[in-house]
Amino acid sequence: MNSLALMFGPASRQLFGIFHPAEDTGSAETAVLVCPPYGAEGLRTHRFFKVLAERLARAGIATLRFDFYGTGDSPGDERQGEFEGWRRDLCSAHEELRRRAPGARIVWVGARLGATLAVLAARNGRCDPVRLVLWEPVIDGRRYARFLREQHVAAIDATFCIPDLSWRRNLLREPDAVPEEALGASLSTTLRAQLAALTPDALQLTALHDTLVLAQPEDEYTAQWAAEQQSRHMPVRLAYFKHRLEWTADPYPNSAMVPADALNRLQGALHE
Numbered sequence: 001m002n003s004l005a006l007m008f009g010p011a012s013r014q015l016f017g018i019f020h021p022a023e024d025t026g027s028a029e030t031a032v033l034v035c036p037p038y039g040a041e042g043l044r045t046h047r048f049f050k051v052l053a054e055r056l057a058r059a060g061i062a063t064l065r066f067d068f069y070g071t072g073d074s075p076g077d078e079r080q081g082e083f084e085g086w087r088r089d090l091c092s093a094h095e096e097l098r099r100r101a102p103g104a105r106i107v108w109v110g111a112r113l114g115a116t117l118a119v120l121a122a123r124n125g126r127c128d129p130v131r132l133v134l135w136e137p138v139i140d141g142r143r144y145a146r147f148l149r150e151q152h153v154a155a156i157d158a159t160f161c162i163p164d165l166s167w168r169r170n171l172l173r174e175p176d177a178v179p180e181e182a183l184g185a186s187l188s189t190t191l192r193a194q195l196a197a198l199t200p201d202a203l204q205l206t207a208l209h210d211t212l213v214l215a216q217p218e219d220e221y222t223a224q225w226a227a228e229q230q231s232r233h234m235p236v237r238l239a240y241f242k243h244r245l246e247w248t249a250d251p252y253p254n255s256a257m258v259p260a261d262a263l264n265r266l267q268g269a270l271h272e
Helices: 039-044 046-058 083-100 113-124 141-159 165-173 189-197 220-231 260-269
Strands: 004-008 015-020 030-035 062-066 105-111 131-135 210-215 236-240
Touching: 004 083, 015 046, 015 083, 030 046, 030 083, 030 113, 039 046, 046 062, 046 260, 062 083, 083 105, 083 113, 105 113, 113 131, 131 260, 141 189, 210 220, 210 260, 220 236
Parallel strands: 030 062, 030 105, 105 131, 131 210, 210 236
Antiparallel strands: 004 015, 015 062
């Protein structure tokens, strides 16, 4: 079946999505909602999630990809982006997928900040996914902001013949500051404050959803967070990717545009 581009959600907050119907509707017991990353990371993984959705649809799993309000092809100003609105967007997308795949068990697959928003939305209790698959979730907002700033400075250094040294000076002067701009995305005042307040202790899982956390083998920070959730007797497991994905960089020559290991791992995660 062909994918379907659509607009959904409240009239005051419409969202753009692409629905991939299950090709084998007789076995459509599971549906997947993709919770994409933010900014440059979302652009970097756009093709990856398109390929994943097409593969899932062929396997009989209906999939909905969407853009949060003010991002991608959804209406709105990116300078209005913030956690609470995006959490509501995720629930709107969940309801749209439930309408288009009635009776299916809905799994949320979130990456980076999209995974963080999935935790916040599921914890709220207004949406009811049966499983969360969290791919390298952002669990420390300041750490994430520093990563974005470092990548932004590196991109400026590599792009211009005469780099703008003010970015590097600001990074050295205030290494933990949350930027107003990062790799072409504008961060709202509210979003900057929310990232500054986001800590591992503030991002708690609940026992309502089975959760699989996917990380790089050397990512001890995420492993520690997952272990703390397990110590609270949450139904969470930690697994690893073999293939590194450079979240903000042109894939050549360091990583594949659509790494096969990641595709296989995410597809398998739906049924473990």
